[in-house]
Amino acid sequence: MNIKILGSGCANCVNLEKAAKQAASELGIDATFEKVTDFADIASYNIMRTPGLVVDEQVIVSGRVPTARQVKELLAPLVG
Amino acid sequence: MSTTVESSTRRKSVQRWGGLALAAAAWWVLYSANQPFWDWLIGSVVGLDLTSRLGSGVHFFFYDSIKIILLLAGIIFLVTVLRSFMSVERTRALLGGKREGIGNVLAAGLGVVTPFCSCSAVPAFIGFVASGIPLGVTMSFLIASPLVNEVAIALLLGLFGVGPTLMYVGAGLVIAIVAGFVIGKLKLERHVEPFVFETKLRGKVIDSSTDLTWDDRIQMGIEEVASILRKIWPYLLVGIGLGAAIHGWAPEDFFATYAGADNPFAVLVAVLVGVPLYSNAAGILPLVDALYAKGLPMGTLLAFMMATVALSLPEMILLRRVLKPKLIAVFVSVTAVGIIAVGYLFNAVL
Numbered sequence: 001m002n003i004k005i006l007g008s009g010c011a012n013c014v015n016l017e018k019a020a021k022q023a024a025s026e027l028g029i030d031a032t033f034e035k036v037t038d039f040a041d042i043a044s045y046n047i048m049r050t051p052g053l054v055v056d057e058q059v060i061v062s063g064r065v066p067t068a069r070q071v072k073e074l075l076a077p078l079v080g
Numbered sequence: 081m082s083t084t085v086e087s088s089t090r091r092k093s094v095q096r097w098g099g100l101a102l103a104a105a106a107w108w109v110l111y112s113a114n115q116p117f118w119d120w121l122i123g124s125v126v127g128l129d130l131t132s133r134l135g136s137g138v139h140f141f142f143y144d145s146i147k148i149i150l151l152l153a154g155i156i157f158l159v160t161v162l163r164s165f166m167s168v169e170r171t172r173a174l175l176g177g178k179r180e181g182i183g184n185v186l187a188a189g190l191g192v193v194t195p196f197c198s199c200s201a202v203p204a205f206i207g208f209v210a211s212g213i214p215l216g217v218t219m220s221f222l223i224a225s226p227l228v229n230e231v232a233i234a235l236l237l238g239l240f241g242v243g244p245t246l247m248y249v250g251a252g253l254v255i256a257i258v259a260g261f262v263i264g265k266l267k268l269e270r271h272v273e274p275f276v277f278e279t280k281l282r283g284k285v286i287d288s289s290t291d292l293t294w295d296d297r298i299q300m301g302i303e304e305v306a307s308i309l310r311k312i313w314p315y316l317l318v319g320i321g322l323g324a325a326i327h328g329w330a331p332e333d334f335f336a337t338y339a340g341a342d343n344p345f346a347v348l349v350a351v352l353v354g355v356p357l358y359s360n361a362a363g364i365l366p367l368v369d370a371l372y373a374k375g376l377p378m379g380t381l382l383a384f385m386m387a388t389v390a391l392s393l394p395e396m397i398l399l400r401r402v403l404k405p406k407l408i409a410v411f412v413s414v415t416a417v418g419i420i421a422v423g424y425l426f427n428a429v430l
Contacts, residue, residue, distance in 0.1 A: 010199060039401055043206035046281045048168040050200055062286045063168070063200070064300075 006052030023071035137328025155234030191224025216264020224256035271407035315363030336375035347423035354387030383423025
């Protein structure tokens, strides 16, 4: 699974990355993490508020920092 | 089974709305007790003369700090919960296909009600322009959003009442509409970094305003209050400290003499000072409050505040990623001219 954190280094992006890493490890997902900080790349995901969470090129969160538990709920159905 | 589910939902909803009602009552008690409490503590217990310089300065500092924090907490909470029904994504959809003119009016209005932080100005700018919304309409949104913000509205309402607040909101909307319209008419698209127009938007749009329960929205309100107060308290303390100093120590007619209604350059100077100054409404308004008490006209003060919150160096640096210097210069000057005009107008009619 490829997980991307979209955002230009704000505190929210760091928190989102933490939540996503925790969620992935709790679910036992073998995920690669990637940070997208370039504005053109971020915008190309059709995101207008950072931070964003992209899983296998699918945007699943934009504009807020979910808790690790919420990320887990979002990731669980995508494991397959 | 279904009855237990029903009763547990009902219990949750009683907890939620009961908790809110309790919080509102506590807020009201604190707000009403604020002034008598400091009168008593500083006047009777500490024994300072409340009409003396030191006494009135110290009283202003504590009383204003608590009052402003209460106002901010209450209004930010309300605004966040209401705004959770809107999103930048929905705003963009509403603006799609609108002509300039009506588009500018709509964009400025939506700039006020859409939950938006200027830290997202760049992705939002790309998202708007790349989806075909005209540059001028996009700028109306980006000007209105910081200019007419909930912190400013909360404080104006608390410190000056409904009249000046409505004036401020109206003036902010007009400035955003006109400035965006002018920028659109100037045909400055070539001064936008070319990659913006080349950006291909892919993937489905995630709208963060749907699929939220009342509990989510209330939670968002609480988090927003905490995060804004965490962010602005240093500005607030400096602002209130300066306000208290002016309140207690500045000679009665010092500011009125140099920046009063009969000085024709006062508004101009206030805006030129306010543009590079980086603060937010929370830092500026205690100052505005103290200066107003010293006889400065409302138009000059509102212009000063608008210049400070609408135009800031950090935001310009961010926008430099998508706008070329010439367009940034036009953006700053058109907005500044609008603010100056509003300042003179208010001074003339009030």
